[in-house]
Amino acid sequence: MAHAEHLAQDATRRxxxxxxxxxxxxxxxxxxxxxxxxxxxxxxATMPSTGVDQMGRGV
Known part of the structure; x- marks a missing residue:
């Protein structure tokens, strides 16, 4: 089972x-x-600011 999980993780990573x-x-x-x-x-999003910059704008 561990081998199958490892193969699935490798495929996902690729x-x-x-x-x-x-x-x-x-x-x-x-x-x-x-x-x-x-x-x-x-x-x-159509707004130019992201992350913390949006907090002060009431978004």
């Missing part, structure tokens, strides 16, 4: 690494190889 490499290199073909058919893009 998939996540491939995902971020596709994003970093802006490679839509590589991205389509990594994500599943039901993956949905969620656009970033």
């Amino acid at each position: 998939t996540v690494n491939s995902f971020y490499q596709a994003i970093e290199h802006r490679d839509i073909n590589a991205l389509s190889d990594v994500v599943t058919n039901d993956w949905q893009y969620i656009a970033s």
